[in-house]
Amino acid sequence: MGNITFEAPLMSDAFAKGIQPEVLFWVGCAGSFDDRAKAITVAFVKILNKVGQSFAVLGTEESCTGDPAKRAGNEFLFQMQAMSNIQVLDGYGVKRIVTACPHCFNTLKNEYPNLGGNYEVIHHSTFLQELLDAGKLAIEGGKFEGKKITYHDSCYLGRANRVYEAPRRLIEALDAQLVEMKRSRSKGLCCGAGGAQMFKEPEAGSKDINIERTEEALKTEATIVAAACPFCMTMLSDGMKNKEKEDSVQVLDLAELIALAEGLN
Amino acid sequence: MGILLQLVFLLLLGTASFYIYKNVKRIRRNILLGKPENRADQPLLRLKTMALVALGQKKMFKKPIPAVLHLAVYLGFLIVNIEILEIVIDGLAGTHRIFAPYLGTIYPLLITVFEFFAVSVIVACVVFLIRRNVLSIPRLQSAELTAAPKLDANIILITEIVLMLALLSMNATDLVLQARGSHHYFATGNFFFSGLLIPFFNLFSNETLVVIERVCWWFHIAGVLAFANYVFYDSKHLHIFMAFINTYFSKLTPAGQFENMPTVTKEVKLMLSLPLTEAETALGEAGRFGAKDAIDLTWKNLLDAYSCTECGRCTQQCPANITGKKLSPRKIMMDTRDRIEEIGKNMDTKGKDYDDGKSLLDTYITAEELLACTTCNACVEACPINIDPLSIIVQLRQYRIMEASQAPAAWNGMLSNIENNAAPWKFSPSDRMNWVEKLNK
Ligand code: SF4
């Protein structure tokens, strides 16, 4: 596999060449700037390259969807962001968007249409499941065989948009043993980052939410915690460090799991 | 004597109905103090939601034990009320068990079914009383359950037990009198559950039994009317009716989708010189952004507040509450209801424009509670009657940020980063593609 040169084509370049990529990969702010989340972006782009998916990214033309502003209560800033993003997306005639961030996914899919931005938006877990169903993923057996993996439902993917199955289908396809936490699917416990909590200290309480969730994940005795959101990733990784488990329990995004199974490391 | 009792009954029924009517009007008026919101679309899907969630109690069955007990009380309530129909007709017409001769052998069967539910109500209410007062179930003990809501719950449970006991005693005495051939008492055939009480009531003379039977009859109907009045006056038990209305008007869009404020859309479009739609042009001056007081919320938020049964399923699932933060979605609903009741009372007693200097935000709900919310939707998912505490939390947050400029410093940083750097962190927008360096390493 080492001989592929992975590419991340820019929308502006494709446009200049008169190419209309099938799908826009919306990287998101975490996927662009956060060091841990960048690895998820890289893993996903490698998969896109490997399966020969026609795609592009906006690069420096991408801007925050406005999700944290909206959840914090600043509707003005949210709508300013939304309108200018819609201008960019429409300028390129974008039809289909895939993103690895459930917050971007929710905002683009549900809150942009009413402001004039109409796209088919899917989360990368659904996108990867489609690849799986179409037989485009090889998934070399053995890498995860028999390993215990637990999946942490992201609120904005699960309860907010009822995507519960795609992530689980992917984990099962790895021949891994999927073990559920006590609170999962519609009852899944938040990691503590949503609603712009990521960007401030938590209020006073008896415990931090990510610790509560990390403890629950540890109870399953899984050696891998699968996440589907860059913010959950941060919260759970911090939780593992706090519990001094970062060496024995890995927190990995679904895209990273699939990339590993595809031999794309 | 007979006609006099009929008049007394009529007066009782009339008075009770009048006060229920007045309270229903009051509640409706208070709910409509809220802002408009369109929930009239997709009537079929709405009916289906109501049938599944309110009638079918779909979400209750996430917790099987309370669900079965609750179902017993709920069915008991619906079914025993059919017997009330006969009682009301008897009371007005001066008859006794008017349906018995017409229904023949079906009558005792029907009454036995009613009695079965009456007995299940008693059993369920006793278990509920034990759960509330003896076992320490956290959901039923939290801070916002102060003396008043606890008393409310106990009053209701005890009243239901007493009413059902009166019903059974009334039937049992009737059976004894029938057996002794008292001419006024039509031989209906045996009722199974009250039949079990016959040996006890056989100890009494006919005269005593007649008195007991009548006392129970009057007590039962007066109790039911008083109960109905109490429910509509001020009780969480309004949910018996509100559950249906509230689930009909449920939010049908994805839980993660928050409303976009149209007045903001208009201003943003004007700022960016984008064309306005007709509806946007017609929009008046933007009023207050977000909500400071209960009347700034939508009518649906207020309907939610009146529907809340204070069960605490929301709070039990709330990640902030679980980890010891002050936020409790149940408290958000209870506060909203208390405040809109207070505003309504002020309007009635002190005039329409009276300002008591209080507001839902700050007087009732603190910034600390609002800031702890992760917008995770666990409370919305958990609520057995589709109440949306998150909607209220977000509107109060909007007021704090857009009107009062009260964002915590860290949020101000995040917001200005989005504005200036197009990301919530302070990175240069030109570094957005730096991850590409790792692609071929
Ligand atoms: S949305 Fe907010 S109030 Fe509701 S459960 Fe989540 S954190 Fe608690």
Ligand code: SF4
């Ligand atoms: S909002 Fe719903 S879940 Fe919460 S206490 Fe009220 S009825 Fe129960």
